[in-house]
Amino acid sequence: xxxxxxxxxxxxxxxxxxxxxxxxxxxxxxxxxxxxxxxxxxxxxxxxxxxxxxxxxxxxxxxxxxxxxxxxxxxxxxxxxxxxxxxxxxxxxxxxxxxxxxxxxxxxxxxxxxxxxxxxxxxxxxxxxxxxxxxxxxxxxxxxxxxxxxxxxxxxxxxxxxxxxxxxxxxxxxxxxxxxxxxxxxxxxxxxxxxxxxxxxxxxxxxxxxxxxxxxxxxxxxxxxxxxxxxxxxxxxxxxxxxxxxxxxxxxxxxxxxxxxxxxxxxxxxxxxxxxxxxxxxxxxxxxxxxxxxxxxxxxxxxxxxxxxxxxxxxxxxxxxxxx
Numbered sequence: 001x002x003x004x005x006x007x008x009x010x011x012x013x014x015x016x017x018x019x020x021x022x023x024x025x026x027x028x029x030x031x032x033x034x035x036x037x038x039x040x041x042x043x044x045x046x047x048x049x050x051x052x053x054x055x056x057x058x059x060x061x062x063x064x065x066x067x068x069x070x071x072x073x074x075x076x077x078x079x080x081x082x083x084x085x086x087x088x089x090x091x092x093x094x095x096x097x098x099x100x101x102x103x104x105x106x107x108x109x110x111x112x113x114x115x116x117x118x119x120x121x122x123x124x125x126x127x128x129x130x131x132x133x134x135x136x137x138x139x140x141x142x143x144x145x146x147x148x149x150x151x152x153x154x155x156x157x158x159x160x161x162x163x164x165x166x167x168x169x170x171x172x173x174x175x176x177x178x179x180x181x182x183x184x185x186x187x188x189x190x191x192x193x194x195x196x197x198x199x200x201x202x203x204x205x206x207x208x209x210x211x212x213x214x215x216x217x218x219x220x221x222x223x224x225x226x227x228x229x230x231x232x233x234x235x236x237x238x239x240x241x242x243x244x245x246x247x248x249x250x251x252x253x254x255x256x257x258x259x260x261x262x263x264x265x266x267x268x269x270x271x272x273x274x275x276x277x278x279x280x281x282x283x284x285x286x287x288x289x290x291x292x293x294x295x296x297x298x299x300x301x302x303x304x305x306x307x308x309x310x311x312x313x314x315x316x317x318x319x320x321x322x323x324x
Contacts, residue, residue, distance in 0.1 A: 016136055019110065020036050022117070028125060029125070030125045031121055031124075035132070040098070046157070050159065051160040056155035061080045064186050064206070074115040075115045077116055078116045078119025078121070078150075080119075080123075080186045081119075082119075082126075083123060086099070087213070091164065091216075091230045092228075093158055093162050095213060096155065097155065097157065099130070099152060100133050100152070101134035104149040105139070106143035107146075165227030166226045170243075171248075174226065174289055175290045175311065175315075176287055176290075177309050177310065178288075178312040179216075179288070181285030184204075185210070185231075189205060191279055196264065196268060201261070210285050215302075216286065222294075224297060225290060225298075227243035227289035228288050229287045235279055236284060236287065237249075237250055252312055254282070254312075256283060256310050256312055258283040292314070
């Protein structure tokens with residue numbers, strides 16, 4: 001079979017150009033006017049930054065895309081994509097300044113991709129960063145016509161002395177304070193999808209990952225935060241350990257209000273507590289490490305700022321020592 005055009009081979013250049021033009025027409029301060037070029041960026045004001053450090057991160061949304069495909073709803077999945085990246089970066093004490101996306105698909109479906117990118121823009125608006133570009137790859141020999149895959153990338157500049165975690169300052173007895181999640185977010189869905197079958201349950205799974213940038217940025221201004229962990233794959237303990245010195249570990253109380261979706265997953269799948277806790281966020285999307293002497297100060301600041309912040313546990317020493 002002879003093919004004389006790229007379109008006959010399954011790649012529609014004109015459709016890709018239309019999608020780029022759609023992004024360019026989006027009216028939002030979060031969209032860079034230069035989208036469509038070979039690179040994108042922003043100006044940096046470093047006059048008040050003595051020792052600037054550029055940090056970047058990348059992530060995806062995993063099998064949450066299969067839920068979006070089943071429900072034929074792609075309007076929130078872009079928010080998840082942004083959230084997974086910018087939440088990681090704010091845990092390092094750095095606010096994302098630019099974001100870029102990568103979309104791979106079997107064919108360009110205008111309605112699907114426009115919904116995805118609209119969600120990305122909403123996510124960038126919530127995170128206070130700018131969408132400076134991306135890539136849309138139509139690959140019919142790698143993906144089926146209705147398949148898409150997503151990856152996101154963000155970067156920001158921070159002051160070296162303000163970066164988190166402050167490992168040399170974290171000690172046994174420090175407080176662990178949690179910011180509630182919207183539900184499952186974007187992890188553990190390979191398990192959740194297999195035990196939940198109803199449309200209403202799957203709609204709950206599709207709720208977008210909460211973006212914590214504004215809340216954490218405000219709390220960081222106190223200069224009391226010693227560490228922060230975005231609760232993704234590996235659950236609470238696994239992710240909190242990433243921001244603690246090796247001889248310390250998190251002692252969690254698990255007595256906070258937990259969204260009903262986790263109870264449904266556990267009961268219908270007959271899943272043990274330990275497995276639930278190492279797979280899902282269990283209602284806490286981001287954890288802050290704070291010195292015990294400043295715990296009440298941070299809780300008061302959060303309350304004054306209308307930020308929901310919960311006591312969820314303490315840092316303990318594996319060697320049996322505590323400096324409370």
